[in-house]
Amino acid sequence: MCLAVPGRVESVEESQGLRLARVDFGGVRKQICLETLPDAAPGDWVLVHAGFALQKLDEGAAANALEIFESVDSGESGG
Amino acid sequence: MSLVDAFRDPVAVRELAAAVRARATRPWTLMEVCGGQTHTILESGLDQLLGERVSLLHGPGCPVCVTPLATLDRALALAARPEVVLCSFGDMLRVPGSRGDLLTARARGADVRVVYSPLDAARLAEREPGRRVVFLAVGFETTAPAVAAAARWARTRGLANFHLLVSHVRVPPALEAVLAAPGCRVQAFLAAGHVCTVMGTAEYEPLVRRHRIPIVVTGFEPLDILEGVARAVAQLERGESRVEIQYRRAVRREGNPAARALVHEVFESADRPWRGIGVLPDGGLRLRPAYADLDAERAFPDLTAPAAEEPLACRAADVLRGALRPPACPEFGRTCTPEHPLGAPMVSAEGACAAYFSYRPAAPLEEHA
Amino acid sequence: MSLPYDPERLANPSCPLPEEPDRVTLAHGAGAGASARLFEQLLWPRFENAALAARHDGACLELGAERLALTTDTFVVSPLAFPGGDIGSLAVHGTLNDLAMCGARPLALSCALVLEEGLPFETLERVLDSLAGAARRAGVPVVTGDTKVVERGKGDGLFVNTTGVGRIPAGRELAPRRVRPGDAVLVSGSLGAHGAAVLSAREGLGFESEITSDSAPLTDLVETLLEAVPETRCLRDPTRGGLGAVLHEIAAAAGAELELEEERLPVSGPVRAACELLGLDPLFLACEGRCVAFVPAAASDRALAALRGHPLGGDAVCIGTVNPGRARVVVHTALGARRLLPLPAGEPLPRIC
Numbered sequence: 001m002c003l004a005v006p007g008r009v010e011s012v013e014e015s016q017g018l019r020l021a022r023v024d025f026g027g028v029r030k031q032i033c034l035e036t037l038p039d040a041a042p043g044d045w046v047l048v049h050a051g052f053a054l055q056k057l058d059e060g061a062a063a064n065a066l067e068i069f070e071s072v073d074s075g076e077s078g079g
Numbered sequence: 080m081s082l083v084d085a086f087r088d089p090v091a092v093r094e095l096a097a098a099v100r101a102r103a104t105r106p107w108t109l110m111e112v113c114g115g116q117t118h119t120i121l122e123s124g125l126d127q128l129l130g131e132r133v134s135l136l137h138g139p140g141c142p143v144c145v146t147p148l149a150t151l152d153r154a155l156a157l158a159a160r161p162e163v164v165l166c167s168f169g170d171m172l173r174v175p176g177s178r179g180d181l182l183t184a185r186a187r188g189a190d191v192r193v194v195y196s197p198l199d200a201a202r203l204a205e206r207e208p209g210r211r212v213v214f215l216a217v218g219f220e221t222t223a224p225a226v227a228a229a230a231r232w233a234r235t236r237g238l239a240n241f242h243l244l245v246s247h248v249r250v251p252p253a254l255e256a257v258l259a260a261p262g263c264r265v266q267a268f269l270a271a272g273h274v275c276t277v278m279g280t281a282e283y284e285p286l287v288r289r290h291r292i293p294i295v296v297t298g299f300e301p302l303d304i305l306e307g308v309a310r311a312v313a314q315l316e317r318g319e320s321r322v323e324i325q326y327r328r329a330v331r332r333e334g335n336p337a338a339r340a341l342v343h344e345v346f347e348s349a350d351r352p353w354r355g356i357g358v359l360p361d362g363g364l365r366l367r368p369a370y371a372d373l374d375a376e377r378a379f380p381d382l383t384a385p386a387a388e389e390p391l392a393c394r395a396a397d398v399l400r401g402a403l404r405p406p407a408c409p410e411f412g413r414t415c416t417p418e419h420p421l422g423a424p425m426v427s428a429e430g431a432c433a434a435y436f437s438y439r440p441a442a443p444l445e446e447h448a
Numbered sequence: 449m450s451l452p453y454d455p456e457r458l459a460n461p462s463c464p465l466p467e468e469p470d471r472v473t474l475a476h477g478a479g480a481g482a483s484a485r486l487f488e489q490l491l492w493p494r495f496e497n498a499a500l501a502a503r504h505d506g507a508c509l510e511l512g513a514e515r516l517a518l519t520t521d522t523f524v525v526s527p528l529a530f531p532g533g534d535i536g537s538l539a540v541h542g543t544l545n546d547l548a549m550c551g552a553r554p555l556a557l558s559c560a561l562v563l564e565e566g567l568p569f570e571t572l573e574r575v576l577d578s579l580a581g582a583a584r585r586a587g588v589p590v591v592t593g594d595t596k597v598v599e600r601g602k603g604d605g606l607f608v609n610t611t612g613v614g615r616i617p618a619g620r621e622l623a624p625r626r627v628r629p630g631d632a633v634l635v636s637g638s639l640g641a642h643g644a645a646v647l648s649a650r651e652g653l654g655f656e657s658e659i660t661s662d663s664a665p666l667t668d669l670v671e672t673l674l675e676a677v678p679e680t681r682c683l684r685d686p687t688r689g690g691l692g693a694v695l696h697e698i699a700a701a702a703g704a705e706l707e708l709e710e711e712r713l714p715v716s717g718p719v720r721a722a723c724e725l726l727g728l729d730p731l732f733l734a735c736e737g738r739c740v741a742f743v744p745a746a747a748s749d750r751a752l753a754a755l756r757g758h759p760l761g762g763d764a765v766c767i768g769t770v771n772p773g774r775a776r777v778v779v780h781t782a783l784g785a786r787r788l789l790p791l792p793a794g795e796p797l798p799r800i801c
Binding site: 002003004005006016017018033035036037038039047049050051052054055057058059 | 083195225
Binding site: 083087092093114115121125127128141142143168169170172173182183185186192193194195199222301417418427429437438439 | 482783801
């Protein structure tokens with residue numbers, strides 16, 4: 001469910017009472033609405049669903065998945 | 080696209096799968112909630128990499144599958160009216176109502192249009208003041224903010240010809256229903272990553288406390304799902320039960336406050352029937368009184384839809400609860416296929432039945448005990 | 449035709465839901481499952497003959513000592529113009545390509561137009577310029593035609609039908625039934641560009657990109673391939689329904705399993721991005737300037753070299769093999785699993801789920 005794809009905000013504008021962004025999805029650009037994520041700014045990576053930005057993506061959050069078993073044993077939590 | 084490809088890396092997936100197999104010392108049954116996760120699992124064959132002890136049940140997280148028959152029938156009745164433009168996400172076009180689907184309605188002359196965004200439907204209403212535009216608003220909490228934003232914009236533009244046929248659903252009541260069903264074997268959930276991107280994780284904490292089961296908020300790429308499984312297995316092996324976030328790049332505990340505020344302004348919780356499961360208390364959203372004039376059911380009060388009846392043979396309820404694997408259904412692949420679906424889990428791209436039909440060459444007939 | 453499910457059961461009138469459609473839907477034109485059933489149930493029983501039985505892109509007819517290929521195609525694309533072409537050039541390339549898939553050298557084309565009342569002359573002239581230009585560049589004359597006008601509201605502006613006739617050199621026998629287990633499956637270039645280009649121009653789903661249609665005449669590319677590899681078994685151009693639909697047809701006609709290597713399927717970055725955004729599968733998006741070739745395994749390298757040496761075949765790649773066994777299409781995924789490639793019921797629809 002919920003197909004959401006990452007894209008990079010190229011520019012932001014206000015038009016017809018809506019905060020909008022031009023987002024690049026890797027060679028494909030589309031106008032996306034930022035009413036759901038008003039503080040998104042050019043350069044941000046955002047997750048897009050049904051023409052709206054849902055969240056800023058934390059590019060640094062990809063850690064080595066194999067560390068899961070070690071990290072849990074050492075008491076660190078991901079939540 | 081590096082942000083996606085990294086999470087499909089076959090080497091990392093195989094290594095992590097091996098680690099999961101080694102770590103599980105007892106049988107564990109997990110349920111992935113979201114249809115998109117089911118789709119990835121079956122398409123990539125991830126369930127075949129988990130070994131003998133870890134098994135996955137498929138959950139009810141397919142908003143298309145759980146849209147009530149009555150809602151579909153109302154959409155069809157609206158579409159049949161010459162003054163109405165019925166706008167919908169593409170997912171809904173082939174879902175069977177009592178008599179045909181929206182695609183066949185279009186063949187009969189109904190003005191049915193696919194939109195990518197609910198805002199496109201609202202903009203259409205502004206461009207065509209002589210028509211009444213109705214948007215079929217389905218989806219989980221992931222989609223509700225987009226619909227809420229479109230509703231608010233239509234209000235500020237003073238559009239009197241834009242309406243919503245609302246059928247939004249909420250995930251937490253569905254998880255309660257799965258856990259409450261007799262014979263439930265679910266020991267941990269992989270929660271829906273994009274729903275939690277919006278909603279955050281706070282509403283899962285009471286569930287974890289009450290039922291003492293791990294809930295790992297998981298993404299949709301193969302490595303995400305495997306990592307979600309690994310985290311859930313690690314908790315189970317250690318006898319822990321807490322809410323954990325695997326999908327760290329998108330999910331924060333507080334979710335997206337701006338999106339939630341939009342939803343809160345336009346919608347409120349309501350009891351809602353889930354097709355195949357029944358009425359779930361607080362299981363959906365409805366328009367608040369301040370937005371009632373956008374409600375298609377109020378704007379078209381003389382809407383008559385035929386008495387909705389599900390085909391007796393369709394066992395969507397059991398499939399959505401994880402109690403029946405689709406290939407074990409007697410109708411699977413015989414009277415029920417994507418071209419002639421008996422129920423929604425076969426027609427939706429994310430439905431468990433469609434996923435099995437599409438991807439498993441010859442799944443053995445097994446009743447999930 | 450061996451399909452993953454039994455068509456007889458699907459037409460079973462005792463099935464409670466849903467109603468069997470009593471009229472044509474868009475799904476019937478999408479080149480996939482419903483189209484196949486329309487052919488099998490309505491057309492084939494009325495027209496049974498040997499040429500049609502080959503179920504190939506064009507009909508191969510004996511004319512004394514010679515063999516002729518005859519093919520026809522109707523073009524209904526909307527919008528009429530898209531990045532990289534329009535309905536005019538598409539109509540020429542499409543029919544020339546069907547002739548090429550039979551191994552035929554084109555002789556002539558006909559062109560029939562159905563015009564909607566109110567179509568601006570400016571639009572019509574642009575399309576005709578494009579059509580005439582494409583035919584001229586290919587060196588194939590348009591020798592006859594027809595024009596009809598329909599009332600406003602009864603057409604998408606303009607429909608074009610082209611019919612082509614060509615001559616098949618002696619000794620050339622390209623047909624799905626010649627495909628054998630062990631054969632290699634090649635494709636001449638990247639997938640889905642035409643389908644993505646048309647979508648990008650469609651109102652509501654529109655997006656900006658550098659994607660342009662791959663619409664092109666393949667006559668010369670095919671001659672190059674057949675000269676280097678005369679033992680080529682079968683050629684097919686994946687149009688509506690994309691590579692996926694074509695592979696299903698060939699698997700059924702050849703009675704063999706086709707196995708694709710997921711990692712080798714050529715899709716450009718922008719086309720992949722467009723598909724991710726709209727929830728579509730590039731394997732089922734149309735191509736209009738690509739060719740799938742089935743060749744004996746031993747000839748695979750020679751075939752790829754020939755294709756890659758041609759301007760239209762630079763990205764040619766081997767994408768899979770023919771296996772013995774049930775007629776179906778399977779994918780060997782990047783993760784090492786094997787799964788079926790499903791055949792969609794109808795046109796690909798953008799989705800949010």
